[in-house]
Amino acid sequence: MTLAKAAGQFTETEIDDEVVVMSLASGDFFSLTGSARAIWLALDAQPDRAGLIAALAAQFDADPAEIAGDVDAFLAQLNAARLLTGA
Secondary structure (H helix, E strand, C coil): CECEECCCCEEEEEECCEEEEEECCCCCEEEECHHHHHHHHHCCCCCEHHHHHHHHHHHHCCCHHHHHHHHHHHHHHHHHCCCEECC
16 A cells, blocks of 8 residues: 655645644644654655655664554554545
8 A cells, every 4th residue: 555645735844853744624733753753754755654664663773563553653643634645
């Protein structure tokens, strides 16, 4: 399954180590830092769950199995906010 940010559904800006995302549908703002920021940015280059987990495991020098739960939880949040397609 291909994952992608829901084009046209949000606006984003980077401020130092934070990405601020605003949902155009709801007007809600999301402040993404740490692993949430890393996952959001990695979605641009990794359009599938396995690739996303592998890239983040390499970036954080962590076990992919440990990262998978966090990735799945965050993808579910993005999907619930309608900021993601393909989840």
